Amino acid sequence: MTKARLGEALLLLGLGEPATRVYHALLERAPAPLEVVGAAAGLTGPALAEAYGELVDAGLASPVVERGGTVAPVPPAAGLEILGRHRAAELDESRITVGGAFEAFRRQRLAGYDDHPVEVVTGAAIAPRLRQAWASARQQIRQMDSPPYLLIPDSTEDALATLARGVTQRVIYSRASLERPGQLEESIEPVIAAGEKARVLPSVPVKLVLIDDAYGLVSLSIREADVHHTMLVVQPCGLLSALVALFEQSWRDALPLHGRTALPGGLPPADRRLLWLLAGGAADEVIAREIGVSRRTLFRRIQVLMARLGATNRFQLALQAQRHGWL
Known part of the structure; x- marks a missing residue:
């Protein structure tokens, strides 16, 4: 992944630009003292502490144990989950805010006009x-x-x-x-x-x-x-x-039109598709084309299914197939 793409991803998750620079440097230099990482990112003092604190709070970096001690990135799964939830909550809040602002505008500014539904x-x-x-x-x-x-x-x-x-x-x-x-x-x-x-x-x-x-x-x-x-x-x-x-x-x-995942009674997929199309009222030539058989073979399959379900016509076949969970 390029630095640009990683930076964009971190910004979308809510990290500030200085924190993304520190994270890049952390991936390149760690394990190393925080001052070394900060120098690579072009940050020192309070600015470095604030940016690195964002990474620690987000669960992306290890905390600073003592001055001069080494720091390193940590597995991001939990931290990214937290960031993702925060971002989703912020987006929901923004959506509600924008929607509320428009409704206020509509009530105040468009009250004299027809509100077309x-x-x-x-x-x-x-x-x-x-x-x-x-x-x-x-x-x-x-x-x-x-x-x-x-x-x-x-x-x-x-x-x-x-x-x-x-x-x-x-x-x-x-x-x-x-x-x-x-x-x-x-x-x-x-x-x-x-x-x-x-x-x-x-x-x-x-x-x-x-x-x-x-x-x-x-x-x-x-x-x-x-x-x-x-x-x-x-x-x-x-x-x-x-x-x-x-x-x-x-x-x-x-x-x-949605059959069971497990085909009851060993029903072949082609026969289930046949029943789907038959229940939908599709013409014989359409059914034969969709399941890839001739019309004569189609008639034989329908007769076998009718005998299996005790149906005397196609309408009864569709009803019995539905009752048996074949549709």
């Missing part, structure tokens, strides 16, 4: 706004997903990163989402495997993303008119409450 975002501004929304989520993201899709680079990686930092994701996919070539394998299954809770409906009433209880993003997608470059940002209001209620009702009606 809905913002319209169009064109090239949509993708950055969506990525910003994903990054801002703190507790949960709720989404209704359906084509057509706006090309957003690294969208799957964004979803995986959000899951990795502990944000709950619940997504209702439309049948059209599963039927889109490559969508299931490349975009849906990786995030389900990472912990996303997914369900499927034949169709969803609206393309929707709910960020915590803070705001919602609604896509105005009209396939026939090829107008899918407009998005509404809905702030807390009656409309947002209605969108939350719509999602929760749709979630209750949808079929699970």
Whole structure:
């Protein structure tokens, strides 16, 4: 790691610039007397004592036992954890302060204007706004997903990163989402495997993303008119409450798309994927393509599964599969 990168990292953790210089010198000269380290960092007297004290307080350096004694860096794990927590607390406090300042401004300066609960975002501004929304989520993201899709680079990686930092994701996919070539394998299954809770409906009433209880993003997608470059940002209001209620009702009606980690009864992965697609209402040719078999082989597999579960039609097969934990 270069000195510049290390310095930037220490500054981000809240250490002052003199302390970062002393830490650089400590790594190069230690074990050595503090005065030698200070000379390498260009500091003496009270300035050196203050800078080195920052390192000791942060758990990055050994304390000075006696005048002229040697000092050295110590394993940083515990110290960095403390610094990280302090930094996170400072950022939370800053966020609250800035938010409060804006609310005060809004009440005092915008009282005479209509406070619009809905913002319209169009064109090239949509993708950055969506990525910003994903990054801002703190507790949960709720989404209704359906084509057509706006090309957003690294969208799957964004979803995986959000899951990795502990944000709950619940997504209702439309049948059209599963039927889109490559969508299931490349975009849906990786995030389900990472912990996303997914369900499927034949169709969803609206393309929707709910960020915590803070705001919602609604896509105005009209396939026939090829107008899918407009998005509404809905702030807390009656409309947002209605969108939350719509999602929760749709979630209750949808079929699970997230199977158990251990496949019950030795169910092969291809058969579980078959059941996922079948429950979502995908056409036979789509299912056959996704699991890589011919339509004739697909029919045979469906018949075997129906016999195994005692189902007389495909609807019963989907219900029985759900009851047995295969979906």
